[in-house]
Amino acid sequence: MQCPKCHAPMHTYNRNGVQIEQCNGCRGIFLDYGELESLTRLEAQWGGQQVPPPPAPPAPQGYPAAPAPAWGAPHGGHGGHGGHHGHGKRHKSFGHMLFSS
Amino acid sequence: MTALLAALTGKARTAAHGTTGEACVCGEGAGVVLADRADATVIRHGAIVAKAHAQHTPPEELAARLAVAERLPGILLPPLRATPAPLHDRLVTFWPHGTPVDRDDPDAAPWEAAADLLARLHRTDPALLPHPLPAMRGPAKAARALARLRAAGPHPAAPPVLRAWHGLPPWARAEGPAPGPPRLCHGDLHLGQLVRTPDGTWLLIDVDDLGVGDPAWDLARPAAWYACGLLSPQEWTRFLDTYRAAQGPAVPPGGADPWPCLDIPARALTVQTAALAIAKAVAADRPLDEVEQALIDACDRMGRV
Numbered sequence: 001m002q003c004p005k006c007h008a009p010m011h012t013y014n015r016n017g018v019q020i021e022q023c024n025g026c027r028g029i030f031l032d033y034g035e036l037e038s039l040t041r042l043e044a045q046w047g048g049q050q051v052p053p054p055p056a057p058p059a060p061q062g063y064p065a066a067p068a069p070a071w072g073a074p075h076g077g078h079g080g081h082g083g084h085h086g087h088g089k090r091h092k093s094f095g096h097m098l099f100s101s
Numbered sequence: 102m103t104a105l106l107a108a109l110t111g112k113a114r115t116a117a118h119g120t121t122g123e124a125c126v127c128g129e130g131a132g133v134v135l136a137d138r139a140d141a142t143v144i145r146h147g148a149i150v151a152k153a154h155a156q157h158t159p160p161e162e163l164a165a166r167l168a169v170a171e172r173l174p175g176i177l178l179p180p181l182r183a184t185p186a187p188l189h190d191r192l193v194t195f196w197p198h199g200t201p202v203d204r205d206d207p208d209a210a211p212w213e214a215a216a217d218l219l220a221r222l223h224r225t226d227p228a229l230l231p232h233p234l235p236a237m238r239g240p241a242k243a244a245r246a247l248a249r250l251r252a253a254g255p256h257p258a259a260p261p262v263l264r265a266w267h268g269l270p271p272w273a274r275a276e277g278p279a280p281g282p283p284r285l286c287h288g289d290l291h292l293g294q295l296v297r298t299p300d301g302t303w304l305l306i307d308v309d310d311l312g313v314g315d316p317a318w319d320l321a322r323p324a325a326w327y328a329c330g331l332l333s334p335q336e337w338t339r340f341l342d343t344y345r346a347a348q349g350p351a352v353p354p355g356g357a358d359p360w361p362c363l364d365i366p367a368r369a370l371t372v373q374t375a376a377l378a379i380a381k382a383v384a385a386d387r388p389l390d391e392v393e394q395a396l397i398d399a400c401d402r403m404g405r406v
Contacts, residue, residue, distance in 0.1 A: 066327075066334045066341075067358050069367065070406040071399055073330030093392040094331050095207050097374065099293035101140075101242065 003028060015039065105142060105189050106134065109153050112188060113146035116181070116195050130198075141309070142191075149181070150198050153191040154309060160185065163192055165232040166308040169285070172230060176221050177311075178296060178304045199296025199304065210292050212323075212340040214303035218295075220349030222305065223316040225285045237286040237314030239321075239366070240275035243373040247274075250376035253383040258394075261401035262375045265368065268403060272315075273369040283313035284350060290319045316351035320344065321366030325374065328367055329399045331392060371399050 001010050001021060008025025018038050021030040031039075110132045118125055125131055127147035135143040135150065142153040154163060163185050170177040178196055185192035202210055227234060247266055250259060271277040287294065288310030295303050323340050326332035345354055352359035375396035382389050389397065 066338050067360055069328050069360050069364055071368070071402040072328035073395060073399065090207055091331075091390075091392050093390045094326070095204065097326070097331070097392065098207050098210065099202070099204055099291055101289050101291065101293075 001030075004030070018042070103137075105153060105191065106137060106144070108188055109142055109144050109151055109193065110146075112186075112193060113144040113149055113151035113195075116151060117146040117149040145198055148198050150196040151193055152196065153188060153193050154185070156190055158192055158309070159235075160192060162235045163194070163309075165234055166311045167194060168231050169234065169311060170308050173222070173225060175302075176218055176225075176305060177308065178298075178306045196306070197298075199298055199306065201296050202292045207292065210336070211295060211303050212336055213343040215290070215292075215295055216340045216343035216349070217347045218303065218305050219287065219290065219316075219319050219351075220344050220347030222287060223284045223319070223350050224348060227283060227285050227313050230285070234285070235312045236278075237288040237312035237318065238310035239286070239288045239314065239318040240273055240279075240369065242289060242310060243273070243369045244275040246373040246376040246380075249380040253380040256379050256383055258375075258379050258389060258397045261397060261404065262372055262379065265372045265400035265403040266376075269369055269372070270365060273365050279315040281315055284316040285311070286314045286316050287311055287319050288314070291322055315366065316349070317362045318366045318369075320349075320351055320363060321370040322374075324363045324367040325370040325399075329371060329395045331395060368403055371396055371403075375400050 002008070003010050003023035003025060005028055006023060006026045008023050010021040010023045010030060012019055012021055014020070018035050019032070020035070022028070023030075114125065114132065117127065125147075130145060130147050133145040135145050137143075140155040144151050164183075167180050167183060167185065171179050171183060178199060181195040181197060185194050187193070247263075250256075250262060253259075266274065272279045287305055287307075289307065290305075294305055294307050296306050297303050320341070323332055323337060327334065327337035341352070341359060345352065348354070352362045375393070378389060378393035378396060382393065
């Protein structure tokens, strides 16, 4: 393939098992989709470190982030969409529960 | 109508109008049965409410609890008479009628008022009260709910509830004193425990479970509903933030995580509510609904974290 920047031919070489294209002219490097992540992961393993997990998605708008216990509902306590609240009319059974011992 | 209900209806009418034959113009508010359960029978007559307390209620404990309600008129609805009256095998107390929270509109629930009342109740120094107070009965009620679950017979949802119960520390199962400094607690907070006076002030009612203990127990029902995904984060936050703003002592102030303080009582209330839900479902020969199942699922997760 040709370098998208200087249009010189590129050659393929292997770095830690990942195929990389490098330009013979400007020495620029082209990575296919996912190859940068593969390299980062390999380098972290090389250094004996874990790659940090991707950041958690932010809470949906309108739900304040309030702490909840680990045994809580998977979504409900954290403002997700799995709870029984927030969708129109409250469940009748919970309406009763609000008022009973 | 049971003999007790009939006698209590008469007592309520007499309390409202006296024995002099004054005409009753209370209309629809005359002789209304507000509750008729094993633990309480409650009749309204006009501006008066008469309550027959559970059988075997210790008279001296009820008197001590009534005295607290007399002493804290801006927090608890004060009784009309300082001492309970015997009626059949019950003790009867008399109260002014207050407007309850609208059961058909729980979205209008006064979460801020509930939180503020609890914070003020919890800040009351028990040593300043006229009598030594019995223990708050929250854990005893949880233990009673578990007894009802066991008496209901086997049910496929019972094992995780029983496991979660046995995972609680002894104090939360009414088998020992609560840790921490004893505070004045309501003992059975839910939205049916608030009434509005004619001037619009919300007050707490029902002193049957009032006593000293861990004040986090009074926050634990809303906390459990929130944790189980039933109460919205907004409602829970309104309640908790107001309690903190009013310097309620059950949770650390400011933005600190309240769950180290709430965890055990909220587990206990989840287990209690789940146990009663199963017992009621067995009695009615019906399946659990999705709200009840959410409580059972939470009990199941308690065994895994």
